[in-house]
Amino acid sequence: MGLKLTSNIEDYLETIIMLHKKNRVVRVRDISRKIGLSMPSVCAAIEVLSKKGLVNHEKYGYIELTREGENLGEKIYDSHKILIKFLKEILNTDPQTAEKDACKIEHGFSANTIKRLIAFVKFVETCPHPEGADWLKSFNYFYKYGKRPKGYKVRKIKEKS
Amino acid sequence: MGLKLTSNIEDYLETIIMLHKKNRVVRVRDISRKIGLSMPSVCAAIEVLSKKGLVNHEKYGYIELTREGENLGEKIYDSHKILIKFLKEILNTDPQTAEKDACKIEHGFSANTIKRLIAFVKFVETCPHPEGADWLKSFNYFYKYGKRPKGYKVRKIKEKS
DNA sequence: AAAGAAAGTTAGTCTAATCTAATATTACTA
DNA sequence: TAGTAATATTAGATTAGACTAACTTTCTTT
Incomplete structure (x- = not known):
């Protein structure tokens, strides 16, 4: 009895x-209700989890x-949370869709991809201006109208390093 | 015989x-070899697809x-392509992982999310400086070292609009 | 064109994941 | 505390998707 789990389990x-x-x-x-x-x-699933040594x-x-x-x-749940975050905060999908999509895809990502996604969300969140919130607002505009909002340009300022 | 397809099909x-x-x-x-x-x-799958009117x-x-x-x-393939693009070009995962992950998750996204993802990738790709290529380089650094590269800051320049 | 190779199909089996119906246990409440 | 309600389990059936082995058809090669 290996520890290979189906995404179902x-x-x-x-x-x-x-x-x-x-x-x-x-x-x-509780599980029955939650998972529908x-x-x-x-019961059958618990039996399997029990045999795999994951639950008592x-x-x-x-x-x-x-x-x-x-x-x-926890690892699986982390994937879920980061996906929700990405879908909601970055792509700005509606909450229901985000939840539904996250559930379906959370088992598909390899560990490395999840790590990258975590970093990516953090990167976007902590973007200094004009990224970050404004950057996301700008994306939202882009999504809606197919073009960037007018009104600002950015330029790079070299600092002595 | 409805047109509900399993992701397998x-x-x-x-x-x-x-x-x-x-x-x-x-x-x-050909299919056998490609899909392993x-x-x-x-044969069995083709039978199903045939009954659904999707192949002759x-x-x-x-x-x-x-x-x-x-x-x-085509719709499914489009999802695949945009995921590959996101994984490779934005998250910068290695090609094999990208391919593997994309295959697993491509059926999980709702149409709306795919639309958003397409827009998002385009948005990032067409980002004016300092986003776009530099922005992605910056993310790569961030992923690797856990912090943003030093050496430049950005500031917003208001244009008369 | 005949023989063998490659491709395709059929038949039958297996596993995972679900269900309903029936039974067993535990918890609540009058 | 006795009876009922809620919860849990077992038994048995079903479906999808995979396999191997055996058979059929088509293609290729001499």
């Missing part, structure tokens, strides 16, 4: 992490993440 | 488009896209 793990964060106690029903699948499906689960009991499960889950 | 369609572009004639074997799956698997296929013959199949395939 990763979804369950991520859901458990999210529920854990707000409830501290996670049950089959039947309880038997959740006794019959009729709570579901608890192992150390390993938590680490992996 | 979309992969086949996309592969057909790509092969069509370079070979003009597409056979089961057995010929029976390809007579036994032992070539595979041809219908008008509808071509339209849809």
Whole structure:
């Protein structure tokens, strides 16, 4: 029993992490509701996660993440969060679409790409003027009207380094 | 028989488009090799695509896209291309990873998000100085060293508008 | 044109992920 | 505390997508 997970199983793990964060106690029903699948499906998934050593689960009991499960889950959840951030704050997609898209693609990125995306979002966020907020505003204008807003140009100022 | 496609089936369609572009004639074997799956698997998929009216296929013959199949395939392929562009040119991931990641996530984005991404890439590409190429160079530095390169600052110059 | 190679198809099996229906356990409440 | 409601599990069926092995058709090569 290797530790190769299907993206499906990763979804369950991520859901458990999210529920854990707000409830501290996670049950089959909670996952079922959150993820929108039947309880038997959740049970089967928990069984798999348990065999992989990612959760502990006794019959009729709570579901608890192992150390390993938590680490992996956090990683997946991080991907999710950075994607949401990129979609919402940079591309400016509406929240629902962002959430939906992020869920679908979060398992597809390799670790390295995620690292780059994290850096990229940070880079954009911390851009000195005229990038940063204005830069994003400018993109929004560009998206809407197909051209850059008029009214300012920028030029590079060399500093003695 | 609706026109709801699994992303799996979309992969086949996309592969057909790509092969069509370079070979003009597409056979089961070509798809099998390109996509790395057995010929029976390809046959089964072609059967599905055929029932959906996206390809025409007579036994032992070539595979041809219908008008509808071509339209849809192009759309999927467009997503692929814009993702590759974003990954390679903006995030600067290595080509293999870019290709791999793009394949995995290309079915996950909603049409609207793709539109935004297309605009975004264009926006970055056409950024006037100090964005554009320099801006991307700057990001690369940022990715590598965790901070912006020293040596220039920018300031906004208002033009009479 | 006949033989062998390549390509395509069919048949049957497997796994992952889902479901519903039925059963079992636990929790709540009157 | 007894009965009901909520939750959890088991059993069994279904679907999609993959495979191998065996068979059929088409192509190629001598």
